[in-house]
Amino acid sequence: MNPNSLLFPTYRAFVQSVRKRGARFAALLAGGGVFTAFIIYFALYKFLAYVSKAPMLGAVIGPMIGGLLVSKLLEMLYLALFIMIVFSSVIAAFSSFYLDDEIRLLMSSPIPSARIFWSRFVLMVGESSWMAAAFFLPVFLAFATAAQAPLWAYLIYPLYIFFFLLAPNLVGGLLALSLATLFPIRQMRKVFQFLSVMVLAAMVFFFRYMEPEKLLNPSYFGSVSNYILNLQNPLTKIGPSAWMHTATRTLFEGDPLVSLRQLLPLLTLLGIGLFIMHVLARSFYRRSWQISLEAVENQVLGLEWLRRVLIIPLRFASPEFRVIGQKEITVFFRDPAIFSQIFMMAAIIFVYGYNLTILPLKDLPSLYSGEINDTMVYFNGPFIGFIMAAVAMRFVYPSISMEGRAFWAVKASPVPASRLLQVKFILYLVPMMALGLLLCFISNRIFAVTTSYLFLISFLNVFMMSIVITGLAIGLGTVFARFDADNPLKISGSFGGFVFMISCALYVMNLLVLEAYPMFRMYFYRYYPIAGTGSRLLILLSFVLLIFCSALWTIVPLMRARDTIERYEPE
């Protein structure tokens, strides 16, 4: 039996799930996905094409510095993506190698453990990377177009990306295998404490090493030549992201042979990594799986005090609200996998906050700083939206799926589907809105917003986004519920999670488009005060449409969710 045959059930399950939803749905989804990808690709391409010319620096020096800046940005993306996938692949590996239900059956079969391992590894790579690949593919292609890469390069480049994504998965897989040999994997807290320290250290190192703030401000470097030299210096001289970056640049320049030679270290490393993994899998996989079966430690006590504090306000709610809320909070704190999720989200918020603090706003000429800061508020909205969507995908989206096979108890009870959804929506809206408003408040302080109108708009954006994102997460999380999934990562990393992220992106675009006119008027209002009923009416119409669209984005998925629950037949 080869590892592929072990993947057959997963493949069949995927085909069945697509068939179940019908061709129209698949076409709609594919269309939406391609449309979003195209928007990302096109917008980024335009931005990169502009930056690569850097017209404000003149016809000679502009393209030189601009090209280097674009190249540096690509290098940073490679490095960030590498670190991100290492972490997510470790989490996916725990689940895929040790915690999935079907592994017991596989281990009891006569199939050699190395073969079982490789089939699980393929699943793990798919689980940890497919979403990043789907989001980053249009991003990387935009770099290729901006660099005016030859057409044949577009055929080879996806292969490069595949090899590059395999590298962090190998690192993650090896780490998981080694950790599982040392710790009982079900005692995740210990493992994640270790991992958290490791990743935090990596992130701090990553940002301090890159010092991206300096790249935006040539005055740090004493002279232009120093600045150019700094841009030319690679972030890391060796390593997968450095090799990938050099090979990609050469590929875009149209030299495939040299590019392949530059990629050779990465390919060699992959070969060595796969060999080591095979040896380790043969020697340790079965043993580490045995260790993973060790008894679960009592994880109730660790955060029991926090759980007790958080359920206090629910005492004042109606009985069904109180018990559903209590159950959500309790299950949340007792799920060991949740620690990794919290950490990952904290890392994203940390990156966001850090990037805000290093923006060289204080170095901008004072005449323009007001306008630029104000404009930043407008563009900061989507960033906060992205963070809220990422948090919602990990914590809110899996909420209905996490009811699991115990959902019959709710279905058999007098609580209607609409009430359950209402309770979950309100319950998750509170922390989501608190997070959004907090991020908005901090960023407004950093931008030192000068106009009260913009200040209010930024809060309105977050207010709207938190409602819509929570509604989408609960709604789509129900429509695409996976009651059989054993951990939240698997649920949020599923096809439905992807649909949720695309939907959030589309809503944020919808929000920005509808706010464009009022913002345009506000941006220039101090020079061209709003005059005439027409402008005022258009601004009013924009806001009315915004409220109407936001209501639709929230209510429609929740209504679909209600129908899904009513039709759902538990096992």
Place this chain on the structure above:
Amino acid sequence: MNQNEPAISLTGIGKHYGDFEALKPTSLDIMPGEFFGFLGPNGAGKTTMIRIITGIIIPTCGSVRISGHDVAKDPDAAKRRIGYIPDRPYLYEKLTPLEYFEFVAGLYTLTDDLWKQRSEELLKLFKLWEWRNELIESFSHGMKQKVAMCSAFLHDPDIIIVDEPMVGLDPKSVRLVKDIFKEQVKKGKTIFLTTHTLSVAQDLCSRIGIINRGSVIALGTLEALRIQSGSDTSDLESVFLKLTEEEAEEAMSHHPTPA
């Protein structure tokens, strides 16, 4: 509860899954205080029937009334009167039994004093009191089944719907559960039970229905079924096998297997 009104009244309920007819249109009345046994081979439609009665799944046709309340139109009133024990005790594993009961009590809007008192009584009755603060995930199948049973009795329902209650229980617990069911019926509660353990049905049920291939093929007391089947003995197993085999033969004669 009005003693002249059926506790459970099924009118023409049926269920289709695409072209497959899981349950053919069926009508049935079960009176208050009745202990009704619903038997049938695997895949006959027992669990589908039970889930329709409890309002967990929606029938393709027909209606269900629980003590006069339509499950589709007035689910709140109908479901409050039912306690459901499923065949597989899937529970919230990260909760303790007491936390789980608090959750269920909230869904049925029981007062704090009431659910606490009932929980203690039930946990002691099912010999689970000392495990009340342990996570359900550490329980055996039988213990989980008992927790599911306790939660079904928590709101003191008039009608108890039980799907395969004895699976995973040790002989002592089987005896306990049988005694509890008998006690409930004595109190005037209605029980609708499906089981493959025919001796349990024979011991407990006052009336039995047999379902096969989605149709109710026999209905009545054990004696009435024996007469219908033409069986010589009053043993339910013989009656059941005779009725289901005859029905299968009849079905085969209508739809012969292609050569």
